[in-house]
Amino acid sequence: DIVMTQSPLSLPVTPGEPASISCRSSQSLLHSNGYNYLDWYLQKPGQSPQLLIYLGSNRASGVPDRFSGSGSGTDFTLKISRVEAEDVGVYYCMQGRQSPITFGPGTRLETK
Amino acid sequence: EVQLVESGGGLVQPGGSLRLSCAASGFTFSNYWMDWVRQAPGKGLEWVANIKQDGSEKSYVDSVTGRFTISRDNAKNSLYLQMNSLRAEDTAVYYCARGRDGALHSWGQGTVVTVSS
Numbered sequence: 001d002i003v004m005t006q007s008p009l010s011l012p013v014t015p016g017e018p019a020s021i022s023c024r025s026s027q028s029l030l031h032s033n034g035y036n037y038l039d040w041y042l043q044k045p046g047q048s049p050q051l052l053i054y055l056g057s058n059r060a061s062g063v064p065d066r067f068s069g070s071g072s073g074t075d076f077t078l079k080i081s082r083v084e085a086e087d088v089g090v091y092y093c094m095q096g097r098q099s100p101i102t103f104g105p106g107t108r109l110e111t112k
Numbered sequence: 113e114v115q116l117v118e119s120g121g122g123l124v125q126p127g128g129s130l131r132l133s134c135a136a137s138g139f140t141f142s143n144y145w146m147d148w149v150r151q152a153p154g155k156g157l158e159w160v161a162n163i164k165q166d167g168s169e170k171s172y173v174d175s176v177t178g179r180f181t182i183s184r185d186n187a188k189n190s191l192y193l194q195m196n197s198l199r200a201e202d203t204a205v206y207y208c209a210r211g212r213d214g215a216l217h218s219w220g221q222g223t224v225v226t227v228s229s
Binding site: 099105 | 174221
């Protein structure tokens with residue numbers, strides 16, 4: 001199975017400041033079709049998870065452009081250009097390259 | 113608007129069975145892979161199973177293989193998860209999700225399964 005790791009696991013951020021979360025996979029997520037099968041999800045308190053970024057760098061429908069995803073192979077990053085209060089929650093990366101699909105442990109973002 | 117509504121959760125004794133359902137609307141159900149993902153109390157997300165558009169391919173996480181069965185009825189726009197031989201560690205919120213491009217684009221609100229005597 002592909003193991004996903006994230007850092008940091010806890011991220012306090014002052015509103016208006018940028019934030020960055022790293023995700024690493026134990027195997028490459030780059031498919032022969034050129035796509036990296038790495039997604040980012042946000043689970044806000046008391047809510048279901050929501051997709052933010054898919055295929056490494058594509059924003060999902062309705063996701064603000066302050067969210068961006070980058071990386072390839074085994075190293076990926078989610079960046080928030082300016083954190084807002086509504087961005088609080090747990091961020092998960094997930095690999096869809098190989099079954100079983102696996103998630104990272106989650107990064108809890110809180111505002112200072 | 114895409115809607116996924118799970119049902120069928122509840123309290124069950126160890127060794128018992130439950131059948132979860134997910135009613136889909138707002139999109140052409142038969143065009144999408146569908147997945148089940150669970151979240152134990154206070155824990156992270158764990159993928160459970162998925163099924164191809166026509167039901168011809170199914171995959172499971174090892175911990176449920178042989179106990180859980182995913183299925184779908186495209187005529188009823190519904191996804192199912194038959195859970196047998198339930199264990200305490202199966203206690204979780206179970207979400208159904210719509211898959212595309214290797215991602216889970218839409219999620220339901222979840223249904224709670226509690227396995228306890």
